[in-house]
Amino acid sequence: MNNETPYRNYYRQRTANQWRKIPAEIGDPSAIRPFLAGNWKMNLIPRAGVALAARIFDFCHDIKDVDMGFAPPFTGLSTLADYIEPDFLRREYGIGRNVFLLAQDTFFESKGAFTGEISADMLAAIGVDRVIVGHSDRRANLGKYFGFSSSVARRLSKEFLTHTLARLKQRENIEPQVLATIEHLLHEKNHEVLKGLATFLENELNERAGESDDAIQRKVQAALRNGLQVILCCGENREARDAHETFKLLDRQLRIGLEGVARPTMPEVIIAYEPIWAIGEGAKPAPLEQIAEVHDFIRNLLMDLYGEQIAARVRILYGGNVKPDNIGDMMKLAGVDGALVGSASLNATDFAKIIRFGLSD
Ligand code: PGA
Numbered sequence: 001m002n003n004e005t006p007y008r009n010y011y012r013q014r015t016a017n018q019w020r021k022i023p024a025e026i027g028d029p030s031a032i033r034p035f036l037a038g039n040w041k042m043n044l045i046p047r048a049g050v051a052l053a054a055r056i057f058d059f060c061h062d063i064k065d066v067d068m069g070f071a072p073p074f075t076g077l078s079t080l081a082d083y084i085e086p087d088f089l090r091r092e093y094g095i096g097r098n099v100f101l102l103a104q105d106t107f108f109e110s111k112g113a114f115t116g117e118i119s120a121d122m123l124a125a126i127g128v129d130r131v132i133v134g135h136s137d138r139r140a141n142l143g144k145y146f147g148f149s150s151s152v153a154r155r156l157s158k159e160f161l162t163h164t165l166a167r168l169k170q171r172e173n174i175e176p177q178v179l180a181t182i183e184h185l186l187h188e189k190n191h192e193v194l195k196g197l198a199t200f201l202e203n204e205l206n207e208r209a210g211e212s213d214d215a216i217q218r219k220v221q222a223a224l225r226n227g228l229q230v231i232l233c234c235g236e237n238r239e240a241r242d243a244h245e246t247f248k249l250l251d252r253q254l255r256i257g258l259e260g261v262a263r264p265t266m267p268e269v270i271i272a273y274e275p276i277w278a279i280g281e282g283a284k285p286a287p288l289e290q291i292a293e294v295h296d297f298i299r300n301l302l303m304d305l306y307g308e309q310i311a312a313r314v315r316i317l318y319g320g321n322v323k324p325d326n327i328g329d330m331m332k333l334a335g336v337d338g339a340l341v342g343s344a345s346l347n348a349t350d351f352a353k354i355i356r357f358g359l360s361d
Contacts, residue, residue, distance in 0.1 A: 006331035006357050008065040009033055012312045019299060019312075019334045026065050034331065035270060035315055035338035036355045037069035037102060037231065038345025039132060044072060046079035052348055053083060059352030062094040067338075068355050070345075071102035071132055074118055081127035100129040102231065105138060108218035120219075120226040130229040132340075134216040134257060136276045140237070143209025149202045156198035161186055213256035220257055220269070229268045231317070231340065232257050234298075238277040246275075247297055254301055266306050271298055271316045272340040278320030279342065285321040288329055295335030324353035331357050 009031040010021040024031035044052065049072045060068070072080055081101050090096040107117035123131060143149045154160055165182045168174050185194050211219075216232075223230045234253040236246040254271070261269060273294050278286045286294075295316050303311035318330055319340035330336050344350040353359070 006328060012334070014308060014312060019296065021334050032313065032315065032337060033065065033067050033098070035067040035069065035317060037071065037100075037317065037338065037340050038351055039071045039102075039104060039135070039340055039342050040073065040076075040346060041104070041137070041342060042073055043346055044076060046072070046076040049076040049080055050083045052346065053080060055348035056352050056355070057089065057093040057095065059349060060093070060095065060355055063355060064095060064098055066355060067098045067100060069100040069102045069130060071104050073104065077101065077103060077123070077128060078126050101127055103128045103131040104135065106131045106133070106219055106223055106228070108215065108222040110222070120222040120228055124226045124228055128228060130231055130270070131223045132231045132233060132272075133219045133223065134211065134233040134253070136233065136235055136274060136279065139210045139216075139233075140208055140276070141210060143205040143207070148209045149205035152205055153198045153202035156194060156201065158186065158191065158194065161194075213253055216257050217259055221260055224261065224265055224268060229270065231270045231272050233272045233274050233319070233340070235274040235276050235320075241275065241277060246294065250294065250298065251301060254298065255305070258305065263306055263310060266302075266310050267313055269314065271302075271314060272319050273298060273316060274319035274340060280321075281343065283321055285323075285326055286318070288333065291318050291330060292333045292335060295333065299335055322354060324350050324358045326358075327354045328358035
């Protein structure tokens with residue numbers, strides 16, 4: 001292996017406060033295996049997903065030394081689970097147990113009146129191996145899509161509050177503080193304040209309402225309890241990066257997300273660092289120095305929480321405009337163990353090249 005090629009399987013060592021990758025023999029069970037995962041988001045009907053996977057495997061004959069993962073929408077999971085059966089993959093493509101089926105999300109309760117949700121045991125029952133938890137599409141965008149923002153703004157209108165006040169006054173056991181607050185807001189001198197508050201909250205929730213760190217923690221627990229590995233996403237938005245709050249935010253997301261994950265279970269967790277400003281069409285991937293710096297930060301945090309041995313083994317992926325022409329350089333970084341890929345994972349040749357770290361043959 002020459003110096004220009006990133007290692008496929010490796011050990012990680014920490015000397016003089018610096019992490020390094022050291023090449024390992026293919027097949028060594030204690031080596032770290034890179035993991036390249038495609039998040040198809042809300043794209044592809046089931047048979048189109050199978051067709052895409054088949055084309056990717058065509059380009060990836062005999063690749064055994066990296067793990068690859070596919071995250072179709074819920075509706076595509078069963079069909080893909082049947083298709084990527086290990087004996088078939090070994091016979092047809094010379095690959096096998098290094099292909100993983102991923103779900104894009106899970107719910108934290110196991111059953112009940114939760115219309116539209118899917119539980120971790122349901123996912124495990126149809127052959128899902130790993131589940132993505134805390135993707136930024138879910139951490140931030142739900143307020144906008146599901147109308148939390150406009151419904152909060154509506155509740156801060158004069159008409160709504162007047163009507164509510166009359167209704168609440170007829171009830172027993174209403175906290176006097178609640179009535180006093182509504183009366184205060186409705187006072188003529190506060191009308192401008194009320195309007196400003198409604199606009200402020202509508203904008204805030206539009207930008208930020210989504211899954212909380214606590215909900216994400218419960219999802220992590222539910223997945224692990226059901227034998228699913230977790231890909232826990234974290235990442236800052238542009239505002240936090242510009243305000244130099246990246247590390248503070250990641251610290252919070254990861255400490256809360258991982259709370260309750262015991263040491264022996266931690267190797268079942270993969271972390272994905274996905275800066276929101278680097279995701280999606282029109283954005284640029286994070287610069288290599290920033291990726292390296294954040295991955296070091298995350299690994300040091302894991303060292304604090306779980307000790308050096310576990311921190312060295314946990315895989316940390318990068319996500320945000322990963323493409324065939326930048327994956328090679330990313331994979332050379334000591335802290336990067338793979339990628340979570342969005343749009344490029346929908347193109348068979350691009351994703352196959354990414355699985356090959358950008359090499360075309
Ligand atoms: P992208 O998406 O590769 O299209 O930027 C990454 C992600 O959202 O996981």
